[in-house]
Every structure is written in structure tokens, then in C-alpha cells.
Amino acid sequence: MSSYSIGDLSAQSGVKVPTIRYYEQIGLIAAPARTEGNQRRYGSAELNRLRFIAHARDMGFAMDSLKSMLSLSTRKDAPCAKVDAIVEQHLAEVDQRIKQLTRLRGELAGMLSGGHHGTVGECRVVEVLSDHDHCGYEHGAAA
Amino acid sequence: MSSYSIGDLSAQSGVKVPTIRYYEQIGLIAAPARTEGNQRRYGSAELNRLRFIAHARDMGFAMDSLKSMLSLSTRKDAPCAKVDAIVEQHLAEVDQRIKQLTRLRGELAGMLSGGHHGTVGECRVVEVLSDHDHCGYEHGAAA
DNA sequence: GATAATCCTCCAGTCACTGGAGCTTTTCGT
């Protein structure tokens, strides 16, 4: 059988029930067929679409990219260059983020180094956090 | 002189004016003195606190950690172990995030590799996004 | 003393959900 209730769909996709309704509301997924008693019934196409959404969201794609990819992924014979471009851009963003976090990691490690601060008054963490001049890292500069 | 208007404070700290008022509203900073005409006037202590907040926020500390660190950083003779612990935990989180992003990077790069997909129908990006089985990465597992 | 810039409060909106109240429908055991 290929008829899922919203709960089934939720279980199969890992997306919570209210979130599915929310996605319908914002037009991310289409309004499905209803039973006599007004309950939503989905087919496997909707399940696939929802999995696509969940997977992409899980990988940190922005909602906008997601919508673009969804609309681009419907025509199987269309060129995939645009989809690929979105992924490339996301890859670049991820790279950027990794670099930022690596620098931040250094900053945090630096705060903790030198060890045995003892009191808040001597604590390098508090010092660095209180005054960016002690930090040496240009936070917003590479954003 | 050590009397700043909210605009001065904003300029000195890099925190936007409405955000400063918001921080006051949620109790992150204390309500400052007012002029005859009801305008906020700040001293350098408030500026320091705001800089602390901005700096920590900039480094991705959660609002909760921030509050803890703020309350811990007031008594200069208290031991700094707790502050350090918060930073250590944040460092661990950053490490974790870097690992996740590095794996994600691999996944994204893998999607783009093999090149020349041509059409959406053959596109590895669409394939991987449509069906997590093609992805091989356990997304939620290490969260 | 006029005029521009800044400030005030209050309220609404953002994003991506999440949860509850109160009611109806479906499912399931007997």
C-alpha cells in the first residue's frame, strides 16, 4: 500500500508531525489528499520529497537553497548545473565556517593555556573575554 | 568624561542600539541611570560588560554560558574553575562541530565528484539528497 | 532659537519551528 497518514510520514522521514504541517503551510510541500474525515493521506512521492528536505536541512542548507533545489530537481532532463552550483556554494560556506571555527578553537585553547589561573581576577579567560585587545583575533573581518 | 549615551555605547561596543535595550529588557545588563529627560546614560563599567557580552557572543557562546560567565566574573577573588570549565566545554563543542563540518564537507565534495552529471536525472547531488542511503553518513548519530 | 540628530516607548515581525486547547476521526480489542 502507498497511503501514509501524517504520523506514518513523520515516522518514515524523521520530521515531526507539526513540522510537516508547517511545511505544507509555507508551501514547501503540497497539500495532500484528504480522507472523508479530513485527514491527510500521503503517497510515496511526498515521502521522497520530505526525505529530500530533511536530508538537505540536516546538512545545513538554507531554506532558500532548499526551495531552489526542490524546484530544480523536478524536471529530470533539465541540466543539473544550477543544483551543482548551490552545492558548490554551500561547500564553500562550509569551508569558510571550518576555517573560522579552527581559528576560534585556537583562541579558546589560548585562553585556557598558561594554566592555573586560580582566581577570576587573574583568569586569562575573563581577561580575554573582557577585552578584545587581548585576543588578537579579528572576529568580523573575514565574514 | 565617562558618560555615554546609548548611541555612544553602541558605537563603542559594536552592539546595535535596539539590541542594547533588548539586553536590558532581558536582564543581561542592568538598567542604567537616566537624564532629566529620561535618556539612558552609561559609564565605562557598562561598556566593559557589553564588550564582554559582544565578544563572547561573537565567539558563539550560548546565552546561558554567557550569563553564567557574567555572574562568575564579578567577584575577582573567586576561583575561576567554573569559568574555565565553560570555556573547556565550548572548546569541546567547537571541536565536535569542526568534525561534523569536516565530514559534511566530504559528503558535499563527494556529491560533486565524478563530474559531468549533465541532467538532473543523472545528478549525483540530487540522488544523494533524495535518498540518504546513497549518502552513507549518519547525520544525527554523533549529535 | 531653530533644526537636525538622537532618544524614548510600544508594538509587530523575523525564522523555523514547537506546543497546547479543544474537538473529530480512525483504529483496535473484545
Add this chain to the structure above:
DNA sequence: ACGAAAAGCTCCAGTGACTGGAGGATTATC
């Protein structure tokens, strides 16, 4: 076949961390 329990429905409100606007008062500058 029937009654209870589970799951569904709609509507509305709330979250976090701000951001922005309306409409009006105050301050700074020339």
C-alpha cells in the same frame, strides 16, 4: 458492533535573539 484509546484536525500562542517602524520627546549644534 461498540466503546475506548490513539491519532488526527484547526487555530493560536510562544520560542530565541534580535530587528525595525510609528509617533513623539529630548538633546546637540549652529
